[in-house]
Amino acid sequence: MTSLPEDALEYHRSGRPGKIEVNATKAFITQRDLSLAYTPGVAEPCRQIYQDPERAYDYTIKGNLVAVATNGTAVLGLGNIGPLAGKPVMEGKAVLFKRFADIDVFDLEINATDPDQFIATIKSLEPTFGGINLEDIKAPDSFYIEETLKKKMKIPVFHDDQHGTAIITGAALLNALKVAEKPIETVKIVYCGAGAAAIACAKLHVRLGINPKNLIMCDRKGVIYEGRKEDMNPYKALFASQTEARTLEDALEGADVFIGLSVKGALSVSMLQSMAKNPIVFALANPDPEIEYNTAINARPDVILATGRSDYPNQVNNVLGFPFIFRGALDVRATDINEAMKIAAVNALVKLSQEEIPHTVLRAYGLETISFGRHYLIPKPFDHRVLFWVAPAVAQAAIETGVAKKMINLNTYQESLEQRMGMSREIIRHSIQKAKINPKRIVFPEGDHPKILSACQILIEEGIAHPILIGSQTKIQQTIAELGLNLPDILIIDPATSPNLEAYTQELFKLRQRKGITLNQAKQSILNHNIFSLLMVHLGDADGFVAGVSQAYPDTIRSALQIIGTKPDVTHASGVYLMLFKHHVYFFADTTVNIEPSAEILADIAIESATLAKRLDIIPRIAMLSFANFGSVKHPLCDRVREAVKLVKTRQPDLIIDGEMQADTAVNPILVKEHYPFSEIKGNANILIFPDLQSGNIAYKLLHELGGAEALGPILMGMRKSVHILQRGCQINTIVNMAAIAVLDAQELNTY
Incomplete structure (x- = not known):
């Protein structure tokens, strides 16, 4: 979680403000499309739905559309901040619905604190939605609203603050009891908190087997007991206990289970120590639990502990x-x-x-x-x-x-x-998570660039990499302060004052003395931030290099090839873009380096692309593209592609590869089945090797700009060490993603 509120604000306002948008799902290009989407064609589904309302699920979005609805009376831990201020939370919930289950959402922020007015508004919208997710509504209004809507509406109504929490804690509770070897019918359970979530949890847990006689619920006034008059409502009264206990401390004496849905610090060490053997503690207050994780573990090593936090085991998360x-x-x-x-x-x-x-x-x-x-x-x-x-x-x-x-x-x-x-949405996240297993030292020669510094904040917070910044200590620290970043321990190296300056100069001279460079030129060149950074990687003082946000790609790659060079078994470096669609991931290569590759270079590109795909846990299926299919045209350009296929099969016979083939043959299984059933690629290629830089570069840019694909790259392949060059002007998230790729490369390339 970021420690900088400004980062969160920038995340929400950058580009198109907010976190969601509406996209059309049908073609809308020609006059015919217009006539089908709107008048006169739209009249026909209207008639069908009028005759049978169930057909709305066939002809409209209704069956995949949920309303996330609030009146803003209990937003997160912020309280009654109103519907408009709660809108970012509802948009966030919409993102989670889409990300995890491909469910579309309209967020509804309703200016109605009166429960009946809120109910009437939601009920009137029933024709629009397939389901209603109530969110951030204060108790006890939330109980009344949900109960009433469930009776009045014929679509699912679900208050996630209640039932989502109850379901996840219910699953965790059953498993915790299994681990503790405690039968659910006999355990003594105490709830700290008596709001919507706590009451819903208690109701569901009773249905799962908790004996109501063994249940005590506490609120800020203490135990909810039979006969209590102060601060009561009908929903709390359902859990009024016959007990002499009046405080949470009393209730926890000898208890087996603590379910905390309250506030930071509600559970003390002495309370925890008074609980039974193998106590089960769900400290779910967010962001700070009822008892701090390490405090609880130290006080009771036998505790079975869950929290709402992602940085501890057993995160109870409604998602x-x-x-x-x-x-x-x-x-x-x-x-x-x-x-x-x-x-x-x-x-x-x-x-x-x-x-x-x-x-x-x-x-x-x-x-x-x-x-x-x-x-x-x-x-x-x-x-x-x-x-x-x-x-x-x-x-x-x-x-x-x-x-x-x-x-x-x-x-x-x-x-x-x-x-x-699909899987395309997972690839970036998996790359980042794999990088975090063994983060590496990534050097950034553009150390004072605001985007680089903002990216480094994320890399450090997420544990993706150990950034090294090259540049003036004073200028970098000044920029960090101006941006409001928190990078107190980041390593900053100024080449002009580095103790390694002379050693790096001699190494550069050694590498390039027979390539026309003199010692004096080496002394001057070493102050170039790119060259200094690349020498750090070359000599093992850094594991990877990422640059280019403010530089020309050819200038940066030229220095990289001169100092780092390619792997021993690769003749030429190459570049690939990952083209991310909703349900598919494609590797486009070469898109940035080799203008007119030979058959040998094309083979290198194919093999390196396959290696990258495997590193990202994708089984490579390689199509070598051309303007002809399997010998249909006799031309030297086609011969070159065909020869590249033979070279790849000779070097790595286990790879799935075929060509030469046209682009539609590579990705259209129906076409292949009908005309080319012999092909190893059955229209299911995920790596597309272009015959020249011109076609590859044009293809990826068109798909990115016009086809809706997200382009991740360029990823530099074939280098002896981890070197990656950004597109000039790229965004902060791209820098983070490329740094993660650089870490993955460094994890694999440390033997060269």
């Missing part, structure tokens, strides 16, 4: 629930999210937690191994498997309890979810 619960509910057109569906979600999370964890998840979190136990009670928030476990379980429960209006084939449902989500 494990709501996207996937709504996904399952929407896909069967459920009229409700009922108790059976919630319990199905709990059980799915419980079972998934006890499954063997795949390497992809371990790598995503920088872990070598982890298994079910006191430090792993629930899946990690970014575990991609959660969708495929929770959504089908919820859908099945909806069908079995009769609230589903659409039947689906549950045996093929998971496959449809995989196709819906």
